Amino acid sequence: MLADTNTANERPGIEEQYETASNTSDLSVESHRRGAVDILIAAAWSETRLGGALLRLHSEYEGSEKPARMGSAAVDRLAGTLELVDGLTAWREAPDKAPVWLKPTEAAKRTAHQWHLHETALLLQKLKALPEVREQLTIRAAMWGMEDAASKAAGVIRYWLDQTCQSCDGRKFRLIQGAPKLSNRACPTCQGSGVAPVPHGQEGRKLANYLDSCVHRARQGISNRLHNRDG
Ligand SMILES: [Zn+2]
Numbered sequence: 281m282l283a284d285t286n287t288a289n290e291r292p293g294i295e296e297q298y299e300t301a302s303n304t305s306d307l308s309v310e311s312h313r314r315g316a317v318d319i320l321i322a323a324a325w326s327e328t329r330l331g332g333a334l335l336r337l338h339s340e341y342e343g344s345e346k347p348a349r350m351g352s353a354a355v356d357r358l359a360g361t362l363e364l365v366d367g368l369t370a371w372r373e374a375p376d377k378a379p380v381w382l383k384p385t386e387a388a389k390r391t392a393h394q395w396h397l398h399e400t401a402l403l404l405q406k407l408k409a410l411p412e413v414r415e416q417l418t419i420r421a422a423m424w425g426m427e428d429a430a431s432k433a434a435g436v437i438r439y440w441l442d443q444t445c446q447s448c449d450g451r452k453f454r455l456i457q458g459a460p461k462l463s464n465r466a467c468p469t470c471q472g473s474g475v476a477p478v479p480h481g482q483e484g485r486k487l488a489n490y491l492d493s494c495v496h497r498a499r500q501g502i503s504n505r506l507h508n509r510d511g
Contacts, residue, residue, distance in 0.1 A: 331498025347399030359388035445470035
């Protein structure tokens with residue numbers, strides 16, 4: 281099949297194979313595992329090629345308009361519109377989840393955060409280089425035997441694109457609810473660094489390092505080519 285006939289119809293087949301390969305949990309069945317790993321190896325790109333895709337993804341992301349965070353005045357206005365019972369409001373993480381009862385400022389803050397996550401997800405969906413980068417990092421995670429490879433890959437790519445701490449928005453101090461100023465206490469999520477922790481612990485760190493190494497390879501390749509051309 282020609283590369284340019286690689287339509288949306290064909291993709292589920294390939295993705296299913298990764299899915300199966302990356303969800304192969306019964307490692308005692310060695311031949312099964314062997315087959316699954318072979319599929320992953322065959323589909324994996326070189327570090328240089330993935331690095332090139334990452335550079336494209338990064339410049340696409342940098343060139344895109346990021347969703348603005350809701351400021352504290354807007355959060356306060358939102359809080360003022362919430363229906364209260366005994367000073368608390370019913371807040372749901374998702375429409376099908378049971379409500380939790382929160383103070384209106386806390387509920388408004390969480391809603392604003394959800395809105396920002398949602399808008400960021402919409403932005404990421406538009407990045408043309410994202411699907412192949414996500415696919416490749418998922419393959420790598422599966423080859424390293426990580427469970428839940430696809431969601432770990434997605435989380436690490438998001439982190440790699442923007443390492444700003446989500447809790448304090450990179451401002452390093454704990455925000456005071458309903459107040460425009462910061463407290464004098466370090467943000468507990470980033471311990472006052474303003475940088476988000478790597479998601480998914482050591483596995484996430486390994487994947488993030490891998491992305492950095494791919495970019496390094498790609499840059500080296502580019503500079504070698506320039507050097508050869510000039511020399
Ligand atoms: Zn923080």
